[in-house]
Amino acid sequence: MIFDFRVFVGQSFDGTMQAAGDLLHRMDNLGIEMALVAPFRPLVYNLDQANASLATVVKIVWDRLIAAARIDPWQPTALDTLRRAADTHGMQALFLHPWEETFRIDLPRIDPLMAFAEERKLPVLVMSGFPWLSEALQVRKLAARWPAVPIVMSNGGQINISGLGQADATLALAACPNLYIDTAGIYRQDFIEETVEAFGAERVLFGSGAPYFDQRYEIKRVQVAKVREEQRELMLGGNAKRLLGL
Amino acid sequence: MIIDSHTHVDMVESWGWMDPPELIISLMDEAGIAQSIVMTYRDATRPDDPATLYVKESVDKYPQRLVGYVRINPNASGAGDALDQAIGDFKMKGLKLHPVSYVGFPYGEATLRLMRHAARYNAPVLFHTGDESLALPEEVVEAAKLVPEAMVILGHMGGYYHFDAVLEYAQFPNVVVDTSAIPYPWMIRKAVDAYGPARVLYASDGPGCLPALEVEKVHLAGLTPEEEQMVFSGNIQRIMDGVKHRISG
Numbered sequence: 001m002i003f004d005f006r007v008f009v010g011q012s013f014d015g016t017m018q019a020a021g022d023l024l025h026r027m028d029n030l031g032i033e034m035a036l037v038a039p040f041r042p043l044v045y046n047l048d049q050a051n052a053s054l055a056t057v058v059k060i061v062w063d064r065l066i067a068a069a070r071i072d073p074w075q076p077t078a079l080d081t082l083r084r085a086a087d088t089h090g091m092q093a094l095f096l097h098p099w100e101e102t103f104r105i106d107l108p109r110i111d112p113l114m115a116f117a118e119e120r121k122l123p124v125l126v127m128s129g130f131p132w133l134s135e136a137l138q139v140r141k142l143a144a145r146w147p148a149v150p151i152v153m154s155n156g157g158q159i160n161i162s163g164l165g166q167a168d169a170t171l172a173l174a175a176c177p178n179l180y181i182d183t184a185g186i187y188r189q190d191f192i193e194e195t196v197e198a199f200g201a202e203r204v205l206f207g208s209g210a211p212y213f214d215q216r217y218e219i220k221r222v223q224v225a226k227v228r229e230e231q232r233e234l235m236l237g238g239n240a241k242r243l244l245g246l
Numbered sequence: 247m248i249i250d251s252h253t254h255v256d257m258v259e260s261w262g263w264m265d266p267p268e269l270i271i272s273l274m275d276e277a278g279i280a281q282s283i284v285m286t287y288r289d290a291t292r293p294d295d296p297a298t299l300y301v302k303e304s305v306d307k308y309p310q311r312l313v314g315y316v317r318i319n320p321n322a323s324g325a326g327d328a329l330d331q332a333i334g335d336f337k338m339k340g341l342k343l344h345p346v347s348y349v350g351f352p353y354g355e356a357t358l359r360l361m362r363h364a365a366r367y368n369a370p371v372l373f374h375t376g377d378e379s380l381a382l383p384e385e386v387v388e389a390a391k392l393v394p395e396a397m398v399i400l401g402h403m404g405g406y407y408h409f410d411a412v413l414e415y416a417q418f419p420n421v422v423v424d425t426s427a428i429p430y431p432w433m434i435r436k437a438v439d440a441y442g443p444a445r446v447l448y449a450s451d452g453p454g455c456l457p458a459l460e461v462e463k464v465h466l467a468g469l470t471p472e473e474e475q476m477v478f479s480g481n482i483q484r485i486m487d488g489v490k491h492r493i494s495g
Contacts, residue, residue: 131377161376161405161427162346163454185406185429188454214431217466224459 003240004035004215005182006125006154006207009054009065012040018211020057024064026215036207036240038068038095038125047072048081055089066244068093068125071113072101079112086120092244094124098133105134106141114146123150123243125182129159129169136165140172143179150178150243152205156186156195166191173199180239182207183221192225201231205239250274250282250457251482252372252401252426252449255304255312256297258287267304269453271311277450277458283482285315285342285372292324293331302336313486314338315372319348320360329360333367334493339486340370345380352380352389361389365396366493370485372424373398375412376405383411390421397485399447402427409433416440422485425464425477426451434467434477443473447482 004027011017017040027035037058039050051069058067069085071078071094085091094117098105105126117124126142128134136157143151157172157179158165166188173179173195184207186192195204208218222235240246255267267284274282284304288297301314316332318325318341332338341364345352352373364371373386383404390398399422404412406429413436415421423437426449437446450460464477 159406160378161402162374162378162381164346164378187427187429187451189456189459190454213429214466217429217431217463220459220462224456 001034001237001241002030002032002219003206003237004032004208004210005152005205005240006184007035007037007210007215008040008212009037009057010040010050011042013043013045016040016211020061020065023210024061026210027064030215030219032215032219033237034064034066034240036068036093036125036244037065039070041070041097041100047075048084051081051085051089051091055085055091059090066093067091068095070095070097073103073107073110073113074101079116082113082116086116086122092122094122096124097127099127099130103133104138106138110142111145114142114149118146118149121245123152125152126154128153128157129155129165136169136172140175140179143172143176147176147178150180152180152182152207152243154182154207154209155184156181156191159185161187163188163191170195170198173203179203180205180243182209183235184209184213184218186221189221189225192221193227196225196227196231196235201227201234202239204235205243206236247479248277248279248448248461249479249482250279250450250452251447252424253282253284253452253457254287254454255284256286256288256300261287263287265453267308267312271308273452273457274311277461279457279461281311281313282452283313283315283339285317287347289317289319289344289348290328290332291319291322293327295328298328298332298336301338315340315342317342317344318360319350320356321348321350325356325360326363329363333369333489334491337491339489340364340372342372344374345385346374346378349380352386353392357389358392361393361396361398365393367490369489370397370399370422372401375400375402375408377407383408383415387415387418387421390418394420396420397422399424401449402451403433403437404428409436413437413440416445421445422447424449426460427455431463431466434464435469438467438469438473438477443469443476444481446477448478
């Protein structure tokens with residue numbers, strides 16, 4: 001089974017959009033059975049509403065899409081929003097975007113959200129590699145405080161086209177067994193392959209980041225990686241199922 | 247036919263980057279690539295620099311498959327002589343600059359001087375561009391504006407987050423882009439629309455980036471067969487054919 005661990009549905013403040021129908025159609029064409037879907041940050045900045053809208057869509061296609069709750073830790077009601085997302089809307093992961101919501105991922109104010117994630121066994125997906133806010137070693141600090149919570153760093157934990165963040169990502173993965181990466185936009189195949197070799201395929205999840213990244217292209221990063229077939233299966237879907245308790 | 251306009255050979259033990267020419271040749275075979283332009287990770291500082299000699303030896307070993315670019319630190323006192331040797335004597339076809347590795351502003355006088363020198367050979371200047379300071383498209387294009395006679399290639403099209411800027415810089419006729427590493431197939435379509443198909447070059451940045459996957463990225467961009475032919479080989483062939491190996495004065 002192929003599981004895409006990161007896609008977005010709805011419309012972003014930056015004009016990017018993706019309808020669930022279009023996403024599902026493309027998933028069918030690519031043989032992707034399921035996906036973890038997060039809301040964009042909407043122009044009308046209300047993440048509570050964005051989570052609720054997404055949940056409405058996901059309820060219709062519950063067998064294909066699983067929703068992640070997007071939370072802004074600056075909001076005084078952040079924990080209530082997360083609780084509502086999980087209890088009322090059935091959302092099964094926590095999604096944090098330090099760049100668009102502008103917060104350092106290691107801030108103490110994130111801890112109540114992490115405590116809730118631990119209690120409910122929700123994996124946490126962090127948009128990673130952003131300078132000042134979510135570099136891999138900053139994500140590591142959060143992961144070290146919450147060793148029982150699986151934290152997935154987007155984009156392999158680094159988005160430097162010189163690869164200068166890769167050493168930090170490797171260091172973070174080595175220090176925290178609860179840290180994982182998704183593969184979206186990892187422009188060097190050797191980064192994927194060396195992570196598998198060093199830490200096991202269990203730590204790497206196929207995630208496309210669609211529609212920002214091209215799902216047709218992103219899946220190939222995993223399909224052509226020089227790894228064993230059983231490792232590829234874990235990356236393509238096995239790990240996602242395990243982290244989400246499916 | 248496919249010509250890869252940006253790949254690497256080098257043996258840098260301290261960085262753990264051990265990429266002999268045989269590695270890129272095997273990846274070229276896997277991707278159906280006829281010829282690749284190779285350059286080092288190290289920056290040469292003088293004539294007979296080990297980095298330049300490594301490129302020369304690689305090209306000499308596979309003359310039908312590999313073409314050389316010289317990578318130079320413009321701040322070095324021997325930079326100009328290193329360029330003369332590489333292009334004049336070793337018949338290399340271009341200059342690679344990575345401002346992050348040698349820590350120099352693209353619009354600094356040392357870099358501009360070397361760019362002017364490359365322009366006298368009609369040799370392209372391939373800049374690494376990306377998300378970090380010293381390699382921002384804005385900084386590199388500042389250099390392109392100051393040396394309009396030099397052809398400046400924006401490697402990686404600015405990386406993850408500079409696509410709008412890169413598209414804007416199509417207004418400068420001496421600026422060209424390569425397709426390597428940037429993770430968005432759609433950006434190649436937009437670049438062809440903005441720059442015209444004659445100013446977009448296929449490149450992989452292999453062996454780190456898998457050439458076969460980088461070829462697939464171009465196929466996913468929705469180009470016409472004519473545009474693909476230009477991007478995959480026609481444009482870089484034209485650029486290489488235009489390089490002179492002797493300058494007067």
